[in-house]
Amino acid sequence: MSVELRTVSESEFPEWLRALRTGFLNEPVVPDELVADRLAHVDLDRTLGAVEGGRVVATFRSFRQRVSTVGGGGLTADAITQVTVAPTHRRRGLLSRLMERDLAAARERGDAVATLIAAEYPIYGRYGFGPASRLTEWSVDLRRAGLDPRRGGPEDGGPEDGGRIDLADGAEIRRIGPDLHRGLAALRAGVTDRGRREWDIGTGLGHQLEPWKEPYYAVYRSASGEPEGFVSYRCDDRWSDAKQPENTLTVRDLIAVTPAAERALWRFVCSVDWVVTVRTGHRPPDDPLPLLLPDPRAARIVSHADMLWLRILDVVRVLEERTYPVADGLVLDVRDAGGFAGGRYRLDASPKGASCAPTTASADLVLDVAELSRLVLGDESAVRLALLGRIEEAVPGAAARAELLFRTPLLPFSPDIF
Template sequence: MGLEVRGVGESEYREWLRAIHAGFLRPPVVSDEEVADRLPHTDLSRLLGVFDEGRFVATFRSFTQDVSTVGGGSLVADAVSGVTVAPTHRRRGLLSRMMARDLGAAKERGDAVATLIAAEYPIYGRYGFGPATWTSEWTVDVARAGLDQRRTGRPEDGGRIDFADGEEIRKIGPGLHRRLAGERAGVVGRDAHRWDVGTGLGYQSHPWTEPFYAVYRDEAGRPQGFAAYTCDDTWGDGKQPLNTAKVRDLIAVTPAAERALWTFLCSIDWVTTVKSGHRAPDDLLPLLLPDPRAARITSHADMLWVRVLDVVKVLESRTYAASGSLVLDVRDADGLAGGRYRLDASPEGAACSRTATESADLAFDIAELGTLSLGDESAVRLAALGRVEEVTAGAAARADALLRTSRRPWCPDIF
């Protein structure tokens, strides 16, 4: 009782950051450099805090974000980040109060969805979020991969790979990223500040090590992808190299670029191990190796979570490879997007509208629609789990034919 949920003023921003650091188990120290770098890129009107006798005991931030949909469209999202509750004030409903306030504002603004990266899996389903993309990380045993005969440094398709620096990546990277978003669902926008920080400019939350940048260009000299990676300096007995290359970022907008960049990374002298970083679960990496077993999955987890706020916008914004109709009974305990909707979809377009007269084919909570929205999950699988009710026999399989995609959605970024 007596805990106040309210917005955060500029004069309180440093203490809000300090509470963020403490919540994420980082040293609760905030430098002038961090404040100066982050404040100009923070919408103070969308910062929340919970105060107990003037002290922050919980934090919450949201900002406007674009997220790509199936077929190259995009949705305006309410991106949620910086969520903490002090261990001294848990189980008091503080996150629920902040989330209700933020989602209500997002709905009023007309945002189609809310998004977040969940630090803990069990928390956000109760607010209507569902995991919509997943991420995998591979560790490649280079000696076993079977690329010894390809160590020429030159792609086999007539393209080329050149080293670059951060300045060049800041020039060509945004265009490549936008092209990726046009081809793959689940990609969230990167603004100029994010590109700056990602290439070493501005405040760094961790010690900065300048990476190597490798750019792939096709035969016409056009950049089609790049990789940013670091290498350690590890040697074994008998002066044997045991170096590991860790990929920080890899964007490829053509299969040729993706193959060439992975082949390059797995062919660097002295590098015996390659760690892929966060990748789409259907990345080409394992299968392009002569021995795919050389790449073992060392991490696989949920990534982008989606909370649908406007069912019509979400279902009409994407494309569909097949034709069909479904009536969806969407339950939303928070009253933001529930109702019964009819979807009529085809490769030529889609129409979605509320219906009060037609019987439902499928019934589920709003979180399941978030999970299905970007085409990754199977309605048949969710029905088997009891999370989707198949009111009309065969409706889950029909939903899969409409909603699932040939390439899995992917979110490259944590925010």
């Protein structure tokens, strides 16, 4: 039987979900309430399947997304998710055909980039994607950290500048969270937008894939009463045989839009009674937490990996949308086997703005679109890529110039999985 690639209908959607759950090694059972919930929030015109004999053997879905770029701007993205191929149909080119179809549609719509979270690293580079942000998680041993939670002034760990921390509930987080999240996107590249549904699910409303356990919430307010950050966290309940607390506090979400809020929220979660270990959840690799501790060695890295993957579809829009810390001009010869973004482009950039246009001038750097996608949010080093042979310097010193143009004071951060 031949395999047909197409969008799936509403009647086929339960079978599509079954194939999706099979691909991710979940129980291949699709409750009616799951079908109803997902149907209410997916665009079937962007829900693709490979169908053979009435059975879905590959799944692929995309949706509209906004991703922040350097300097606080944003790019319209084709967000790719729920990609699977049945174990009976591997190595038949199904993913390649689905990806080609989706990226062509995204380019036709005018999306500047495509994004995804890669379940496995080696898959997506061949389609022009590159890892554009990373995440780090720390485990903090509070018994070694050196903090003294018994004291409360700014000089020893309390909120600064007259600010305060108040406990809150999910309703308040749904009210203040979206503005704070947009503030985070203005500070760091790589932040993907959160819609109302994401805020609802993240605070216990809507369909939950697992039984909901209500977290704790705390909000930092400045001296004027304005919310500048919040944290959501859960705690376990563990005691030693000697009746000593051995509880772990796990951060689910921490968003701060001022340095004072970020410091205060970290100090707060590190001072909760009975907690001896703090798990930070996914954080940017340059998060200030370890250096807030008198003994930074108390913060042990337990996870460090790639997070958001980016695929440039429109070089001109992507390079013009971000800001640059220095003035320089570079000619980039971009190679793209997919045919979407290849060409030679001249970038003229300065702190006042940037322009980018196709050119016939000689190249300074030659690179694949996947490598440019690594660079554009400021996470990767052009010099390191040149040392690896992934960027070719047509003009000596061009990689160092690109390093100064593309790197950013704050690393990109992508807190959400989609």
